[in-house]
Amino acid sequence: MTAPLIELKAVSKRFGSSVVLDEVNLTIFAGEALAIIGPSGTGKSTILRTIAGLLAPDSGEVYIKGQLRLGGVEERANPIGIGLVFQQAALFDSLTVDENVGFSLYQHSNLPRHRIQELVREKLEMVGLGDIGDRYPAELSGGMRKRVSFARAIMEDPDNAEDNPEVLLYDEPTAGLDPIASTVMEDLIRHLQRVAGVCNTYVVVTHQESTIRRTADRVVLLYQGKVQWQGKLAEIDTTDNPMVRQFFSGNVEGPIPVIG
Ligand SMILES: Nc1ncnc2c1ncn2[C@@H]1O[C@H](COP(=O)(O)OP(=O)(O)OP(=O)(O)O)[C@@H](O)[C@H]1O
DSSP, rough: OEEEEEEEEEEEEETTEEEEEEEEEEEEEETTTEEEEEEETSSSSHHHHHHHHHSSEEEEEETTTEEOOOOOOTOOSSSSSSEEOOOOOOOOOTTTTHHHHTTTHHHHOOOOOHHHHHHHHHHHTTTOOOOOOTOGGSSSSSSHHHHHHHHTTTOOOOOOOSSEEEEEEEEEETOOOOHHHHHHHHHHHHHHHTTTTSSSSEEEEEEOOOHHHHOEEEEEEETEEEEEEEGGGGGGGGGGOOHHHHHHOOOOSSSSSSOO
16 A cells, blocks of 8 residues: 555644544555535534645544654644635736736746746646636636636746645535536546646545535545545445535535534
């Protein structure tokens, strides 16, 4: 068996009095496509932000390529590139698409402006967007904004090998999109992994069944701060786990109570 790329061991996180992650154990292997599913408010985004290093756990350990991640959120550098595609595209409204996608290179690299623009164009083409570098986010549809944020997540500095993302984390990449736009996004996620070879490991947090079925090899169900079930994609149809059954049937009766 290959060594894990990322391991969360007994990771806990609370906000105020609410325990969001409760000694979660999770392993992500190189080359896998993992979906994290679960009801709203169950800590899926919190797990992604913890993996990305944007949130420090209250207790427990995060290992990246077998190395314990040390230090506070501010000072820590990930030993591998980890790209996060936020739920809301999280683009800067006052910057053009080019400036958004190239943001980190404009800020942190020594590359000349025209070279960064070339790289931006290349990434935009990879996500199926043509010549839109001089548009502002407000001029784009929701699906286009999401694709721009994908392009930003896969930007890399060709002079800095450590800058290449080895893992991409997608937080609800198809939320709010119509079924056809969702399919485009799901295909793009697979395309970036398989065809474009941008990054062969990813984690996708989603509620949408089509996204789970089209983008995942393995599925983890999170509820009440813990991993309640995990299995291969095909097993979501065969498992007797009552939470998985309820999640996919949308039944209001079951172990996951209706909130609100
Ligand atoms: N920075 C924060 N400060 C306070 N509470 C937070 C913070 N981030 C998350 N929470 C709370 O933690 C819980 C889990 O949030 P999280 O966004 O991780 O859930 P989720 O499973 O991704 O939800 P959804 O599917 O609705 O996006 C929620 O109750 C949320 O209000």
